[in-house]
Amino acid sequence: MPELTIAIAKGRLQVATLERLGRVGIRADEEALASRRLWVRDREGRYRFIFVKPVDVPVYVEHGIADCGVVGRDVLLESQADLLQPLDLQFGRCRIVVASHKPELLSNGFGMLRVATKYPRITAEYFGSRGIPVEIIELAGSVELAPVLGLSDCIVDLVETGRTLDENGLRVIEVILESTARLVVNRASFQLKAEAVSQLIKALGESAKEEA
Amino acid sequence: MSESLSKVPNGMRYYFGAEARLRRYVEDTAMSVFDGWSYEEITTPSVDYYALFEFGMGQREAERAFRFTDTDGRMLALRPDVTSSVARAAATLLARRVRPLRLCYTGQVFRQQSPSHAQWKRESEQLGCEQIGSGQGAADIEMLTIAAEVLKRLGLNNRFSITLNDVDIFNGVAERLVLDPASRDRMRHLIDIRDMAELRRFLAPYAQEEEASAFVRLVERPGRSEVLAEAQRLIMNTRSAEALARLERLWSVVEALGLMDQFEIDLGDLSGLDYYTGLTFKIYIEGVGTRAGGGGRYDHLTANFGRPEPAIGFVLDLDAITDALSRNSSFAPVLEPEQAVERLNSDDISALFMQALEQRAKGERVLLNAGGPK
Numbered sequence: 001m002p003e004l005t006i007a008i009a010k011g012r013l014q015v016a017t018l019e020r021l022g023r024v025g026i027r028a029d030e031e032a033l034a035s036r037r038l039w040v041r042d043r044e045g046r047y048r049f050i051f052v053k054p055v056d057v058p059v060y061v062e063h064g065i066a067d068c069g070v071v072g073r074d075v076l077l078e079s080q081a082d083l084l085q086p087l088d089l090q091f092g093r094c095r096i097v098v099a100s101h102k103p104e105l106l107s108n109g110f111g112m113l114r115v116a117t118k119y120p121r122i123t124a125e126y127f128g129s130r131g132i133p134v135e136i137i138e139l140a141g142s143v144e145l146a147p148v149l150g151l152s153d154c155i156v157d158l159v160e161t162g163r164t165l166d167e168n169g170l171r172v173i174e175v176i177l178e179s180t181a182r183l184v185v186n187r188a189s190f191q192l193k194a195e196a197v198s199q200l201i202k203a204l205g206e207s208a209k210e211e212a
Numbered sequence: 213m214s215e216s217l218s219k220v221p222n223g224m225r226y227y228f229g230a231e232a233r234l235r236r237y238v239e240d241t242a243m244s245v246f247d248g249w250s251y252e253e254i255t256t257p258s259v260d261y262y263a264l265f266e267f268g269m270g271q272r273e274a275e276r277a278f279r280f281t282d283t284d285g286r287m288l289a290l291r292p293d294v295t296s297s298v299a300r301a302a303a304t305l306l307a308r309r310v311r312p313l314r315l316c317y318t319g320q321v322f323r324q325q326s327p328s329h330a331q332w333k334r335e336s337e338q339l340g341c342e343q344i345g346s347g348q349g350a351a352d353i354e355m356l357t358i359a360a361e362v363l364k365r366l367g368l369n370n371r372f373s374i375t376l377n378d379v380d381i382f383n384g385v386a387e388r389l390v391l392d393p394a395s396r397d398r399m400r401h402l403i404d405i406r407d408m409a410e411l412r413r414f415l416a417p418y419a420q421e422e423e424a425s426a427f428v429r430l431v432e433r434p435g436r437s438e439v440l441a442e443a444q445r446l447i448m449n450t451r452s453a454e455a456l457a458r459l460e461r462l463w464s465v466v467e468a469l470g471l472m473d474q475f476e477i478d479l480g481d482l483s484g485l486d487y488y489t490g491l492t493f494k495i496y497i498e499g500v501g502t503r504a505g506g507g508g509r510y511d512h513l514t515a516n517f518g519r520p521e522p523a524i525g526f527v528l529d530l531d532a533i534t535d536a537l538s539r540n541s542s543f544a545p546v547l548e549p550e551q552a553v554e555r556l557n558s559d560d561i562s563a564l565f566m567q568a569l570e571q572r573a574k575g576e577r578v579l580l581n582a583g584g585p586k
Binding site for chain 1: 328329330373375405406407408409410432433434476478494496497498499500501502503504
């Protein structure tokens with residue numbers, strides 16, 4: 001059977017992803033993992049893992065450089081990549097929310113809202129569908145700082161525990177969407193490596209059921 | 213040179229040398245296969261009325277086109293596909309020709325917005341065939357065989373897969389569930405991205421759990437004859453059942469021809485153009501992350517031009533094929549730089565050309581060095 005390349009999002013989801021793969025018998029070489037190598041093989045040589053930034057997972061998979069990937073739904077929606085999404089892996093649960101230190105903001109607002117975010121597309125779609133005009137300020141990190149210092153009225157950001165929001169005096173005003181980790185698959189790999197891909201989907205699918 | 217002059221617009225590119233030669237080789241191979249099946253070449257206008265494509269491809273796809281206005285204010289487009297224009301020609305210019313019409317082409321198509329990040333190019337070349345005026349049956353097989361022959365002649369044997377579906381299977385199910393347009397789109401999208409858990413939730417209000425699960429299994433992954441047998445057991449509405457019967461007949465010919473290795477049934481393959489009415493197929497090649505081509509039956513398209521008749525066609529994406537080939541070492545001869553040729557040197561221009569013409573008459577390649585450095 002052909003080797004499958006799996007793109008794994010570094011950071012938030014990485015440990016949980018490897019743990020889940022391990023549970024279905026797909027284990028990366030520990031030594032290689034401990035090194036700073038950006039790709040490793042599994043012990044049986046059936047899989048190759050590549051570790052990339054979350055936003056790059058859809059890119060690698062869409063181009064077919066990786067056959068499959070594990071990445072949060074938030075990143076998928078933001079990327080609008082043309083990918084198959086056969087599984088909700090049920091871990092890495094978080095929410096994309098609108099947060100501000102002025103909770104009355106959305107209810108009485110006329111005029112333009114300034115929104116700081118790492119998710120410009122999701123933000124534009126959300127406010128657009130509600131007919132609220134917004135100026136989107138795209139930031140690469142520490143989004144919580146923007147309203148505190150007056151760069152924006154509110155933020156659209158990922159929230160897991162809500163601690164960072166609390167510490168910066170921000171409150172969740174609205175939840176835009178819930179996100180969990182997804183298995184994504186390249187369209188051509190799905191056809192050309194059908195057997196290997198469906199084995200992976202089946203194994204991970206059963207483990208996701210246990211989780212849910 | 214200023215940056216604005218040296219820059220090439222996004223999604224546009226040059227081809228040169230080995231790559232250009234390989235493209236020409238693939239083009240010639242495809243055209244010779246098309247000719248071998250008696251398809252006549254047609255060249256369609258590069259610029260046409262936007263309305264043509266809106267009718268032909270559906271608004272969603274046509275909107276991707278580069279658009280501009282004509283002197284009389286009518287909207288024009290740089291063609292985003294060739295099929296629309298071929299269908300019009302069949303219904304107008306070629307209306308009195310004997311049916312079926314067998315037409316083929318190679319041509320650039322342009323999309324201002326590309327359909328995915330992986331297909332960043334805004335100009336691409338399609339190699340295509342259309343057969344107009346024949347109903348389903350032999351014409352469907354003919355298309356599939358031609359597409360497979362092109363790929364085989366290019367040495368891609370065992371490295372490609374063509375998946376088959378019939379849009380009426382889904383249409384019949386959506387009809388039976390009495391879905392409004394938005395829900396129909398949603399169901400189609402869930403099947404297309406194979407989000408089976410979400411599809412199960414979507415189906416819950418419409419079908420019993422057992423029935424829903426069986427349907428989910430059906431569209432979950434590609435397969436072969438067993439998929440058809442299972443589908444026929446499960447899907448009873450007339451429209452879907454007829455489509456399944458068509459697909460079954462097609463598959464039995466595929467089996468009789470011993471082509472099972474190259475084809476698969478994929479009832480979950482629902483993406484693509486809205487104009488398809490029956491059989492649809494998609495072509496995948498190893499080493500190419502995106503679809504390498506596809507086609508299907510478009511029995512309603514020519515009615516837009518006043519002459520309803522059945523039709524089927526397909527396209528291959530030239531770049532996808534050259535990508536796959538350039539990773540394959542057996543293509544070295546085409547990829548190698550041109551053979552060295554002896555330069556003809558002379559300060560006497562008449563003598564130089566005398567010799568050149570002589571060698572050209574014998575069909576030899578010449579390279580002149582007239583008056584230049586020796």
